[in-house]
Amino acid sequence: MNIEDLLKQKSEWLRGIGPDSDIVVSSRIRLARNLRGYPFTHWGGDDEKAEIIEKIVTVCEKISRLKGALFLRINEISKVDRQFLVERHLMSREFGAEPEHKMLIISSDEVMSVMVNEEDHLRIQTMKSGFDLKNAWNIIDAFDEALAKELDFAYHDEFGYLTACPTNVGTGMRASVMLHLPSLVLTKQIDKILQAIAKLSLTTRGLYGEGTEASGNFFQISNQVTLGRSESELIEHISGMIGQVIEHERNARNALLEKNEARLKDRVWRAFGILKSSRIITSSETIDLLSSVRLGCDLNILPGMNTELLNELFIITQPAHLQKLEGKKLTPEERDLKRAQIIRERLNI
Amino acid sequence: MNIEDLLKQKSEWLRGIGPDSDIVVSSRIRLARNLRGYPFTHWGGDDEKAEIIEKIVTVCEKISRLKGALFLRINEISKVDRQFLVERHLMSREFGAEPEHKMLIISSDEVMSVMVNEEDHLRIQTMKSGFDLKNAWNIIDAFDEALAKELDFAYHDEFGYLTACPTNVGTGMRASVMLHLPSLVLTKQIDKILQAIAKLSLTTRGLYGEGTEASGNFFQISNQVTLGRSESELIEHISGMIGQVIEHERNARNALLEKNEARLKDRVWRAFGILKSSRIITSSETIDLLSSVRLGCDLNILPGMNTELLNELFIITQPAHLQKLEGKKLTPEERDLKRAQIIRERLNI
Numbered sequence: 223m224n225i226e227d228l229l230k231q232k233s234e235w236l237r238g239i240g241p242d243s244d245i246v247v248s249s250r251i252r253l254a255r256n257l258r259g260y261p262f263t264h265w266g267g268d269d270e271k272a273e274i275i276e277k278i279v280t281v282c283e284k285i286s287r288l289k290g291a292l293f294l295r296i297n298e299i300s301k302v303d304r305q306f307l308v309e310r311h312l313m314s315r316e317f318g319a320e321p322e323h324k325m326l327i328i329s330s331d332e333v334m335s336v337m338v339n340e341e342d343h344l345r346i347q348t349m350k351s352g353f354d355l356k357n358a359w360n361i362i363d364a365f366d367e368a369l370a371k372e373l374d375f376a377y378h379d380e381f382g383y384l385t386a387c388p389t390n391v392g393t394g395m396r397a398s399v400m401l402h403l404p405s406l407v408l409t410k411q412i413d414k415i416l417q418a419i420a421k422l423s424l425t426t427r428g429l430y431g432e433g434t435e436a437s438g439n440f441f442q443i444s445n446q447v448t449l450g451r452s453e454s455e456l457i458e459h460i461s462g463m464i465g466q467v468i469e470h471e472r473n474a475r476n477a478l479l480e481k482n483e484a485r486l487k488d489r490v491w492r493a494f495g496i497l498k499s500s501r502i503i504t505s506s507e508t509i510d511l512l513s514s515v516r517l518g519c520d521l522n523i524l525p526g527m528n529t530e531l532l533n534e535l536f537i538i539t540q541p542a543h544l545q546k547l548e549g550k551k552l553t554p555e556e557r558d559l560k561r562a563q564i565i566r567e568r569l570n571i
Numbered sequence: 572m573n574i575e576d577l578l579k580q581k582s583e584w585l586r587g588i589g590p591d592s593d594i595v596v597s598s599r600i601r602l603a604r605n606l607r608g609y610p611f612t613h614w615g616g617d618d619e620k621a622e623i624i625e626k627i628v629t630v631c632e633k634i635s636r637l638k639g640a641l642f643l644r645i646n647e648i649s650k651v652d653r654q655f656l657v658e659r660h661l662m663s664r665e666f667g668a669e670p671e672h673k674m675l676i677i678s679s680d681e682v683m684s685v686m687v688n689e690e691d692h693l694r695i696q697t698m699k700s701g702f703d704l705k706n707a708w709n710i711i712d713a714f715d716e717a718l719a720k721e722l723d724f725a726y727h728d729e730f731g732y733l734t735a736c737p738t739n740v741g742t743g744m745r746a747s748v749m750l751h752l753p754s755l756v757l758t759k760q761i762d763k764i765l766q767a768i769a770k771l772s773l774t775t776r777g778l779y780g781e782g783t784e785a786s787g788n789f790f791q792i793s794n795q796v797t798l799g800r801s802e803s804e805l806i807e808h809i810s811g812m813i814g815q816v817i818e819h820e821r822n823a824r825n826a827l828l829e830k831n832e833a834r835l836k837d838r839v840w841r842a843f844g845i846l847k848s849s850r851i852i853t854s855s856e857t858i859d860l861l862s863s864v865r866l867g868c869d870l871n872i873l874p875g876m877n878t879e880l881l882n883e884l885f886i887i888t889q890p891a892h893l894q895k896l897e898g899k900k901l902t903p904e905e906r907d908l909k910r911a912q913i914i915r916e917r918l919n920i
Binding site: 484488491559 | 833834836837840841843844845847848849850851852908911
């Protein structure tokens with residue numbers, strides 16, 4: 223397997239299936255782990271980092287969940303490839319920004335990925351489509367156990383897993399759910415809801431995690447607390463809260479359909495019409511229009527449209543994906559043309 | 572023939588044919604005439620106005636050009652019907668606003684219309700599609716001669732035809748051409764051109780004549796001077812000037828195609844996409860989008876699109892037309908829905 227193979231396949235989390243997939247795009251869990259006896263990545267020397275990579279790769283190669291996985295040394299791949307992996311949510315922006323002594327391991331179905339020498343020695347992530355934190359937890363927990371058999375993790379009996387940043391100490395777990403909340407935005411209830419969530423120790427972020435703005439009405443909600451509770455308790459807590467957000471969004475959708483059906487349909491159909499017609503389109507306009515079309519799809523306003531295709535468009539219309547699809551570097555202007563072309567090709571079916 | 576028949580037919584001037592029909596929608600000539608021995612309309616008594624109507628109707632009924640024509644007493648038709656006739660450019664707004672003692676005569680092909688007791692006793696108009704003032708002149712001149720055989724027009728050997736407003740004295744003729752100048756607007760040359768035109772004794776107006784704003788990049792150019800030159804000289808003068816405007820617009824279109832083809836195509840296709848998709852659309856947005864689609868049609872960007880259909884959409888999406896098509900009064904909100912529906916039905920073919 224190589225990077226080009228990723229381009230040809232659809233990540234599992236883009237399939238638009240799973241519980242509440244009309245509102246929840248994907249569920250993600252990541253664990254932060256460090257090897258005992260080594261300094262945290264930022265303090266480690268080159269030799270130590272190289273040793274850590276070697277140790278982890280050796281173990282991972284033996285784990286059956288990673289059969290056929292892709293092992294990538296980040297300093298050996300191009301800038302476009304790094305951006306491509308960020309766009310696919312397989313690694314963090316920061317991880318690609320300083321590529322030396324960094325290794326990324328991706329399972330062949332893209333459900334699992336492992337960053338070696340990120341802020342922590344290991345950042346393990348699982349992504350599933352729909353609202354499915356429990357399944358994601360089962361997968362990552364089994365994987366974590368398999369690793370723990372071969373690797374000696376830095377663990378403190380009182381504090382739990384030790385991590386580079388104190389906010390991750392304890393379980394080292396962050397559970398995030400990507401929600402599509404267009405109706406809460408349209409009915410101006412979103413701020414109130416996000417404020418309530420913040421009080422319950424949950425944080426909200428944009429499409430690409432920490433420091434990114436919410437765009438296209440997508441919101442990533444995750445736990446802030448990692449200490450003092452078990453993983454299952456944390457997952458139960460966040461799942462309960464998110465269940466309520468989902469209910470609010472569903473109520474708002476019904477209210478819009480009841481009170482303002484024509485205007486809602488107009489918004490959906492116009493977005494669809496522009497996407498099917500435009501010859502030049504920016505990334506940000508694309509996300510906004512796809513958000514409206516997705517809402518239309520979820521409310522059966524657009525017959526024959528499917529979430530998987532829309533999710534795919536969200537991903538492949540991003541700058542690095544476009545350049546990989548075209549097989550060469552593209553200026554921003556060329557990307558706006560190519561983006562419009564690809565969207566037309568996929569939607570005019 | 573009755574008003575409902577008009578709704579079913581397409582006016583000749585909407586056919587999108589004739590010289591330079593990629594830029595010129597229609598050519599129109601109107602003549603102002605008054606009967607000798609009667610005060611001008613604004614000063615005339617009810618009996619005098621009634622007498623004038625009777626005289627003119629008697630004559631018109633005998634003229635072969637008006638065989639099968641529609642004779643309408645404006646005070647006997649509904650407000651919506653009056654607005655409908657204004658939207659079809661068959662009578663002036665002012666004519667409908669004070670409906671007493673007013674008669675409108677419309678030839679069955681809508682090429683000729685006669686307003687009785689407008690500002691002048693007679694306002695005769697001919698409209699032809701494309702840039703065709705000479706043909707329009709031949710038609711109206713023959714009609715005027717036929718009328719003059721039976722009616723005694725107020726005429727002064729030195730000044731020519733006498734009219735209620737001094738600006739019409741002389742020939743009593745106004746020749747207007749409706750031009751679609753989107754590229755001169757896009758390239759910001761339009762103001763310079765309109766200023767040049769104003770210096771040459773021509774005036775520019777919007778879609779509905781005096782006092783209306785230019786919308787949808789449509790400009791009506793007509794002569795200001797009616798005195799001291801023959802009709803043919805006036806027509807030759809305005810035709811020469813308009814020929815130059817057409818050339819400027821054509822150059823601007825070529826320049827846009829050369830320098831900015833993708834952006835131009837994007838504008839055209841988006842407009843087309845929105846028109847084919849929207850569920851709610853205002854009259855003003857419709858005109859703007861149809862203008863872009865018309866440009867795309869004229870530049871062969873939109874294959875299979877035809878000017879006649881677009882011209883028809885310009886007309887039938889207006890408030891009174893929508894209400895007549897629906898067969899009942901519609902609120903502005905209902906019209907926005909109906910307008911979107913009709914546009915979709917006609918464009919999704």
